[in-house]
Amino acid sequence: MRYGMVIDLKRCIGCYGCQAVCKVENATPPGVFWARVMKREFGKYPNVRRVNLPLLCMHCREPECVKACPSGATVQREDGIVYVDETKCVGCRYCLMACPYGSRFFHAKERYYFEGYGATPFEEWGYRRHPTGVVSKCDFCRHRVDQGLEPACVANCMTKARHFGDLDDPQSEVSRLIRDRGGSQLYPELGTDPSVYYLP
Numbered sequence: 001m002r003y004g005m006v007i008d009l010k011r012c013i014g015c016y017g018c019q020a021v022c023k024v025e026n027a028t029p030p031g032v033f034w035a036r037v038m039k040r041e042f043g044k045y046p047n048v049r050r051v052n053l054p055l056l057c058m059h060c061r062e063p064e065c066v067k068a069c070p071s072g073a074t075v076q077r078e079d080g081i082v083y084v085d086e087t088k089c090v091g092c093r094y095c096l097m098a099c100p101y102g103s104r105f106f107h108a109k110e111r112y113y114f115e116g117y118g119a120t121p122f123e124e125w126g127y128r129r130h131p132t133g134v135v136s137k138c139d140f141c142r143h144r145v146d147q148g149l150e151p152a153c154v155a156n157c158m159t160k161a162r163h164f165g166d167l168d169d170p171q172s173e174v175s176r177l178i179r180d181r182g183g184s185q186l187y188p189e190l191g192t193d194p195s196v197y198y199l200p
Contacts, residue, residue, distance in 0.1 A: 014052035027126020058194030068098035
């Protein structure tokens with residue numbers, strides 16, 4: 001069992017729905033985006049092409065972040081999900097520098113969306129999960145996965161551009177999509193073997 005995600009770039013319309021639902025599901029502080037959407041335009045008028053590229057932690061099979069972490073705070077589960085144990089994180093940020101995908105964030109101090117007004121009730125509830133002085137990242141919504149649910153970004157994608165499942169099962173939807181549509185990884189030359197694939 002190795003969990004992975006497939007993102008169909010033809011279906012992604014760059015609506016930022018995944019980014020928004022990730023922030024709500026995980027109550028991440030300002031400036032922390034475990035799910036991001038990058039937009040790029042190529043070519044010159046009238047032959048212009050726009051690409052929306054959703055980014056998140058790649059949950060690599062050979063994660064550089066795990067190798068770089070001196071305290072054992074970055075953990076890889078048997079199912080491939082990589083997460084941060086905040087109780088062990090010392091805030092050195094070695095993992096942040098080691099990640100080639102820029103998918104980690106350091107929570108330096110308590111910040112609120114409405115500065116000068118204090119925390120909203122949602123922030124008071126959610127920020128208990130995010131201690132300061134530690135690194136955080138996407139964990140495929142492991143709290144949902146452990147309940148048999150899809151990650152929030154997959155469950156709420158309005159165009160059904162995201163798919164989640166077992167990469168080790170050749171009959172799973174994600175394996176079939178990768179095989180039939182030529183799914184590819186970001187920076188495969190780095191040897192990290194990401195668990196997130198993109199369909200052209």
